[in-house]
Amino acid sequence: MDGVKTGQGEGDTERMADDVSRPLRHVRQALPHDSALRHVQGNAQYIDDIREPEGTLHIAIGMAPKARGRITALDLAPVRDAPGIVTVLTAADIPGPNDVSPAMGDDPMFAESRVDFHGQALFAVVATTRDAARRAARKAHVEIDAERPSVTVEDAEARDETVLADYGFGRGDAAAAIAQSPHRLEGSLRIGGQEHFYLEGQAALAVPGEEGDIHVTSSTQHPTEVQHVIARVLALPDAYVTCEVRRMGGGFGGKESQATQWAAIAALGAKVTGRPCKIRLDRDDDFALTGKRHDMRCDYALGYDDDGVIQGYKVAHLVRCGYSADLSQGVVDRTMFHSDNAYYLPAVRIDTRRLKTNTVSNTAFRGFGGPQGMLSIERAMDEIAWATGRDPLDVRLANLYAAGRDITPYGQKVEDPQIMHAMIAELAESADYRARRAGIAAFNASSRILKKGIALTPVKFGISFTLMHLNQAGALVHVYQDGSVHLNHGGTEMGQGLYMKVAQVVAEEFGIAMERVRITATTTAKVPNTAPTAASSGSDLNGMAAKVACEAIKARMTAFAAEKYGVLAEQIDFRDDRVFIGNESLSFPELARACVLNRVQLSHAGFYRTPEIWWDREKAQGKPFFYFAYGAACAEAVIDTLTGENRITRVDILHDVGKSLNPAVDIGQIEGGFVQGMGWLTTEELVFDGEGRLRTHAPSTYKIPVASDVPEHFKVTLYPNANRTQTIYRSKAVGEPPLMLANAAFCAITDAVRAVAPEGARVPLDAPATPEAVLRACAALQGEALDGESLEAGKTGAGAQP
The missing domain is CATH 3.30.365.10 (Aldehyde oxidase/xanthine dehydrogenase, molybdopterin binding domain)
Structure with missing residues (x-):
């Protein structure tokens, strides 16, 4: 955990109003995943x-x-x-x-x-x-x-085939704002899909x-x-x-x-x-x-002033959904919700077409459509920088949400935009961005074949299911007479550490050792009508439901002890595997046994639903997210202009997880999310032929990142910041937001490609930035063709045919 600044160490006593007053024993501690040993030993049981x-x-x-x-x-x-x-x-x-x-x-x-x-x-x-x-x-x-099958978005457009109705929302007259702006540009970005x-x-x-x-x-x-x-x-x-x-x-x-x-x-x-x-x-x-991440063609137009501040923005996301709707309504809606990323858009219009193609139906993927929306606006920021000659980071800073510029295109207020400003400033300083930018410029001036690039990009990701009824969870907790605790909840464990986090909450609430909490398999026979473990909401929902259950059981145990020993409930404290009752002290198992003998119920089904959120899709108004998670990443890349080969050589990340429930687990999620996002944007290319057959269907033809792709300098720091909303122990979700930190990797590669171009040139690089894509972009900027053929003939793009 080198480079981690959690602000939440052993015996941390910084409290929030809804927390207990004592130092925490389990929550906010860097405890190992509950199945870690079984994973490395090969003993973890799968189906x-x-x-x-x-x-x-x-x-x-x-x-x-x-x-x-x-x-x-x-x-x-x-x-x-x-x-x-x-x-x-x-x-x-x-x-x-x-x-x-x-x-x-x-x-x-x-x-x-x-x-x-x-x-x-x-x-x-x-x-x-x-x-x-x-x-x-x-x-x-x-x-x-x-x-003849429809394979690309263009095929589906020509046939006018969709799986769902077109949908859009916005604010103001974006077209007029663009037309009246001192400077204007338009472009298109193809964003590839991704295999899980x-x-x-x-x-x-x-x-x-x-x-x-x-x-x-x-x-x-x-x-x-x-x-x-x-x-x-x-x-x-x-x-x-x-x-x-x-x-x-x-x-x-x-x-x-x-x-x-x-x-x-x-x-x-x-x-x-x-x-x-x-x-x-x-x-x-x-x-x-099985379906993949939705690939898209994002067509955008924008107007901006002399300082690079956007005055109007229009984007149309043309989405390959596959042959059926599956989850495309929610996925593409989230693309729309995150088409602003961290930037205020005074006049904006966001439109989508959910196109039907004769390919497998695309589905949920980490980020759930958000990454595609974010990447398109990041390209717009780079475009403004190229046109104005400004540093791309300065353009991003000029467009960030801020006080008085804090309403999203869908009407939700960004309550804490100052966090993004503080995080970017801190990361720019700790990663030495300005000096490295100057050093890279000097390197590129003297290097004919190898070119370097650097980028620092923010992330603002909304946390909640946008399908409102999914924002609920249940948990079943039993305390047995020997003081052991049975825990079951509706969340599922896929390696992300959810089971461990919820168990930490239960152990903390009862003041007992982790070893006393028995984690059990998720089953519909114990906790019904659950939401999927998705939308980064697993810990928020299930942790709260488990806390509710523990509080109910504790209240019964406390009432029994208060009556038996003639003390006030306020004089009873559960900690260190004991229950302190005024001047008396019992072990937790002793009190549990006494409760059973006196017919006190020691089981409870806890339930939690996220408060405050609402969304009217027809009116495109509401507060679909309980809060926003923030992050920033600085990435450096090097490319070979003769082969298109590229590598991310350094990554610095500062990420906001609130008061982390488990820093070790969260850092693992941030690292894994970034690398998965880096794979999506660099090496993972899905290719369908003209007959609709997937040609990249195995590890031999589809390249995910491996350990050697991870840069030697890969520093993750947790931003010490309590969640302003009343989440479980004031933590923030961490499952999905880190994937979008990898936008910095794509932007760094794009920055390196631009080094071969004359000043002000635009970089025709689509995602993923495979060696072939990088080579095509370099050749295009140098006015060359590959092997005597047109560049367009060799272009695969998102969902195109080889």
Whole structure:
């Protein structure tokens, strides 16, 4: 934890009004992840590690060989006749609706009459072994009357095909403000998608029970949705279905809505055969069958004054959503909410088109659309700097939210804009930005082939689900007579440390050792109607729900002790594994035992819903976010202008997590989020061919960052700042905001590319900044073509064809 400034060390006594008055023992301490040892030892149990019940069957998916067209023949006889096959599942076997969508009813479990993307599930093979199922799935005879697919946003635009209605909002007359500005510019930025590449692929194990009950263990971020969708397709009440998940080997949004289809297929197999059924997608199949981060083309226009301050801004996000709506309403709405990032836009118009393409339906991904909106406005800031000759950081500072310039395009007031100013000033000084900028300019002047760049960019990210009903959580806490505590809540653990943070809250509330708190698997049988673990709200929601439960139990224990010992409740304190009652002292287990003997209830289901927030989508007004998390990153890059190869050589981060619940976990999230964002913007390129086939479908063709891509100088500092809103122990969310710190990496590479250009030139670099993209941009700026061909012919861009 080198370079960490938390302001929250051992025995920290700085308090907020809603906190206890004593020093904290567990919360705000850098405790290890609850499964850390099991992770490194290989003992952490994932779905594929669970001992399979006797007679377990295995499922493989039969996939469409075309991206668009009418199914004219589907002969499954060769599949059924293959060795080891128990049954083959099709749409005809589904008792309820053939629909695994989260909301819109447009996502079939199995295609029936048409296919809409290459690889779409047509049927499922249930066999005695996984190998037998996979081999048999390839034996189907499928005929499709193929049509030309829509692959790019331009294809969908030409056909005028969308998955949802166009939507936009803004403030003032942006077009007029731009027209009246002293300076104007317009441009377009293509932003690529991203594969989740979780270490554990999509997996589920379904076990049939009595009277139609189904128990499903699923690698999902949203157990309630898995429960609900399974009940829907099997025509069962929700209460007949239990979904359980102890941990995932990564999720990143890819298991929020899209884990349901595979769990539902396993459940259907269990219902049809009466035997346990398991599905685990092969990595290549997982790539083909599951959605990605939405890729976009962002067309913008803006007007600004002589100081580089924006007067008017218009942006249209043309979004490739894939073949169905999935979560595109919320994802693209969040793109709109974050199209301002940290900048005040006095007159603004933000429009979106949610385009339907014959590609797999895109879905949630860490940041949930916010990163795309932020990157487009960061490009605008760089454009202003290039046009005016000003330092890009000065342009950003001139446009930051500030007192009197603090209302977002959707009407929410930014209550604490001074935090961004203070953080950027502190980071610029600690990272020595100004001196390094001058040094880089000198280097570039003397270096013909290698060029360097630097950028410092801010992050302002709203915390809450913008779908209001999801801002709720439940937690179930039991205190047993021996003083041990059972903890269950609706949040899921995907490696981010949520379970540990909530356990710290429980241990802190009861004043007991961490070892007394037993973390248990999330299950719909204990905590119902939960929200997904997403939107960076896991700790905020579930930590508060657990705190509510603990407070209720403590209140009963306190009332009992006060009456028994004849003291006031204010004279009772829970700490250090003991309960101090006036001048008396009992161990926590002793009081728990006494409560049980005197029939005091030691169990409570806590519930929390986020206060204050509201959003009227039709009027485009409200307060959709409970608070904002802030951050800033300074990145330095070097490129080779002959090959396009590039590397991030230094990263300095200052991030606001409020009063951190667990600095060690939060720093890990910041580091991981930045590197994942860096991968999205530098090496991770999704390529679909003209037939709609995903060509980058495995580690051999899709490059995520590895350890050697992380710069040797990678300094993360936590900004010591209590959350102004009453969150759990005044902490702030940390899951998603750090990913957008990686905008600094893309802007630094862009800055390096610009070093080959004449003064005032614009850099035609799209994201991701792969070596090929960097080389094309350098060649364009130097007025050259690659291999004698036009630059445009070699351009892939976001979702284009090679």
